Amino acid sequence: MAKMTKLQETVLEELGAIAEGRSESAQDQMVGRFLKCEDWQRASQVVQRGLSAEERNRQPAFLSPPPGWLPPLT
Numbered sequence: 001m002a003k004m005t006k007l008q009e010t011v012l013e014e015l016g017a018i019a020e021g022r023s024e025s026a027q028d029q030m031v032g033r034f035l036k037c038e039d040w041q042r043a044s045q046v047v048q049r050g051l052s053a054e055e056r057n058r059q060p061a062f063l064s065p066p067p068g069w070l071p072p073l074t
Contacts, residue, residue: 004012018025034040065071 034044
């Protein structure tokens with residue numbers, strides 16, 4: 001295995017931090033993308049409303065299975 005230079009090590013460390021969400025620049029980029037994307041904003045609103053409605057009802061919300069779905073065997 002070839003010896004890595006200091007620059008290569010630094011780049012790999014930063015890539016690892018970005019992949020794990022530990023990099024401040026990666027977090028800023030994610031927030032920036034969220035603020036620019038109306039679809040992501042609408043999706044988060046749908047999820048938030050669903051969670052709020054479920055909390056208000058205090059009853060679990062069951063979804064109907066898709067057509068042709070077979071129940072699990074027990």
